Amino acid sequence: MGGRGGRWLAGALALVLVGLLVGIGLVVSGRGSTDQELTDAQQEVARAARTEALAFLTVDHTDMEPLIEAVLAGATGEFKEQYDSQREKLTREAIRTEATSTAEVVALGVGDLDDDSAVVLLAANSTVANKKTDSEGQVRYYRLRLDLVREGGRWLTSDVRFVR
Template sequence: MTEESPVEDTAADARPRTVTAGVVVLSALTLAFLAVSGYFGYTHRQAEQEAQQRSEILEAARQGVVNLTTMDFEQADEDVQKVLDGSAGDFRDEFEARSEDLVAVMQEAKVKSVGEVQQAAIETQNGDSADVLVAVAQKVSNAGGAAEEPRGQRMRVTMQLDDGSYKIVKAGFVQ
């Protein structure tokens, strides 16, 4: 029987431990990389969704303000309906309740107005609701000879998600 030297046994045992330790380190690094990649992917997706939401809010606010500031006595019913379609809640209810009077006054005075949004920005946002500041230039003419020079106005509109789209639930002028 031959006896093996202890040095040879130690060298033979060291190789599998080194390979095993390397596999463990490589596995740990791979898991860490996947975790970091997943985190960055998730935060990127969240940022894209938030940017898309802000874009939808701003577009709806811009269109809503244009609808509020653009009226033509010759198509007053259609213009009022555009405002109603882009609004919800108490604002919609109040606008609808006063719409017949608005149409009558517009037709009697032959009012035409055209609103053009100059700028819009989200002031505050909380979930599916946002306050948007909108700068709008409005040209108004009527039978009384009102000039068509643009008048600058600032508005604050509160937008709320309603049936899958953002609608005006509150509107007012800002001094």
């Protein structure tokens, strides 16, 4: 996506996602301004999903280990195993491309939620810089679906998928 047309398309996609999140029944701004409207369970799931998404989208080629550990701390099951198995490749690629990425969650919706599982859709923007970008980086727009499960009293991410 480049230029004015790319920004318009990204903005339109963000509006569609927010509309879908509202249709699901709950939208929380990146600043948490509507947290008082959430139940305790929804707040807990939203915090876990936001934390995991930010960890997942953050890259720093100078120090990847704590970032990888942050993702793994909020992960479980097959997602955790797959991510852990890619740690060397992730680190190698970040260093090779001199990549950095700083993310922010701009919208988050808690969909299905019961005592042991939840589905969260979220929109995040990330400023990405590497050898091929200018020094200010490029903003990328992500839409994610996170499946969470409650294990040992904590909400952990069992799957992360990019959605359109």
